[in-house]
Amino acid sequence: MNRLVADAWRIARKDLAIERSSRVVGSQILPFGIVMLLLFAFGVDPELQVRGGERSILAEIAPGLFWITVLLALLLVSGRSFAVESDDGSLDALLVSGVHPGSILAGKTLVVAIQLALLEVVVGAGSMLLFGVRVDDPLHLLVVMLSTTVALAGAGTLLLAVVAGYSGRDTLGPLLVLPSMAPVLIGATAASGAALYGTGSDGAAWTWALVAFALLYGAAGIVSAGALLEDV
Amino acid sequence: MSEAASPSDDGTVPPVASPVARLRGAVCVLGGFPALAGVDLDLHAGEVAWLRGPNGAGKTTLLRLLAGLGTVRQGSAEVLGADLTRVADRRWLRRRVGLLAHATFLYDDLTVEENIRFWADLHRSDPGDVDSAMARFGLDGRLRTVPVRGLSAGQRRRTSLAVLVARRPLLWLLDEPHAGLDAEGRAMVDRLITDATGAGATVIVASHDADHMPALAPRVLDVAGGVVRDAPAPGAES
Incomplete structure (x- = not known):
């Protein structure tokens, strides 16, 4: 177990060093989130009010727009995470180093989650500025964001590992990831709405479901990594 | 085993x-x-x-x-x-085992030293082995801090060989x-x-x-x- 964790941390540190050097997060992922926010702002009339003029329609649907942005960014971040391994056959080298495949997925999941969390901070701040979003229950929102981020990162890494060896992975990946993440997207939107505005009676239930998704996808990645990344 | x-x-x-x-x-x-x-x-x-x-x-x-x-x-x-x-x-x-394939197994965005130390670290190699492997292939000077994307094909090959040597x-x-x-x-x-x-x-x-x-x-x-x-x-x- 110690070796599994230590190797996962080594791989995560390496991926963070690659991101620090390439600056892809700062130059491409975060701008992608900002562009999405602006597109939503242009596409939906910000003057349109709902709930008797209590807030704009943009603020009302902001949780859904926020998680759609994060979900689309997940495709970029996770895809890149495996692209750096397949560019020069490094995935084989990781396996020849005796690294347990579970460590590879765990390390990559951690770095994908960190990048998504950075994006969420930027997109969250942008939503407050552009859409007039306010937060009723910050602690609840933090739990929702953490569990959704882990669930998305775990599932995205796991599913893109499935297609990593295929030549059509760039198009197959989104086809696999987007429908699979529908339950997480629905839960995250409902739970975020509850944390932001106290709307909906089932916010707590969705929050627990998101925590369960996070644990499930995280564990599934480690357990199934051998079958996904190795010739068994 | x-x-x-x-x-x-x-x-x-x-x-x-x-x-x-x-x-x-x-x-x-x-x-x-x-x-x-x-x-x-x-x-x-x-x-x-x-x-x-x-x-x-x-x-x-x-x-x-x-x-x-x-x-x-x-x-x-x-x-x-x-x-x-x-x-x-x-x-x-x-x-x-040590495998040197057609691919060099290196990360373009990491420096020569970061690549060698990453692979050696994964293999629990002695840090002294890393230094001597880099010296053996002439990678301990100016090339040490060069990102791999800036290397020639031959220099990349030497870096891969240094990784292999450090693993023993x-x-x-x-x-x-x-x-x-x-x-x-x-x-x-x-x-x-x-x-x-x-x-x-x-x-x-x-x-x-x-x-x-x-x-x-x-x-x-x-x-x-x-x-x-x-x-x-x-x-x-x-």
Whole structure:
């Protein structure tokens, strides 16, 4: 177990060093989130009010727009995470180093989650500025964001590992990831709405479901990594 | 498998099961095609063997199989005492072999030193081995802090070789190790192979270099159609 964790941390540190050097997060992922926010702002009339003029329609649907942005960014971040391994056959080298495949997925999941969390901070701040979003229950929102981020990162890494060896992975990946993440997207939107505005009676239930998704996808990645990344 | 059989501090390797590799009727299938179609092979400690054959003959597949990266569909295969039909044994084996493939296994955005230290760290190599490996391949000066994307093909190859040296594997599997290297680099590879076998390791080299290899490898293995046969020793062919 110690070796599994230590190797996962080594791989995560390496991926963070690659991101620090390439600056892809700062130059491409975060701008992608900002562009999405602006597109939503242009596409939906910000003057349109709902709930008797209590807030704009943009603020009302902001949780859904926020998680759609994060979900689309997940495709970029996770895809890149495996692209750096397949560019020069490094995935084989990781396996020849005796690294347990579970460590590879765990390390990559951690770095994908960190990048998504950075994006969420930027997109969250942008939503407050552009859409007039306010937060009723910050602690609840933090739990929702953490569990959704882990669930998305775990599932995205796991599913893109499935297609990593295929030549059509760039198009197959989104086809696999987007429908699979529908339950997480629905839960995250409902739970975020509850944390932001106290709307909906089932916010707590969705929050627990998101925590369960996070644990499930995280564990599934480690357990199934051998079958996904190795010739068994 | 036990955790035993790690290189000693002086660079020599501990005694390993003999033969180092023993394949009997080994069949390896890639994309529905038998890339290895019943291989019989014994490799012994301290031996240098030259794998030769046309493109697509199965040389790379054989190296990958010996590295624990392939699956034996039929027959039997044991390498360093690990049964290649078992997943756990293949994982154990991978920590003890060094594979140099066509790809250099390097990360473009990391520096030469970051790449070598990452791979050495994963393999729990001694930090002193990393320094000496970098010095051996002339990577301890200006090149140390250069991102790999800025290296020439030959410099990338030298960095890959330094990674391999820092790992001190028991079985070296080298696919075209001289490719892209200048005369000095080729001489470095030759010395590396000689030193490795002198320390008790076994080296298998897949190469098309018919001018260079005969002097380096006393044993020649012809690979054709997924089958491996011992060829007459280079000196005995004429």
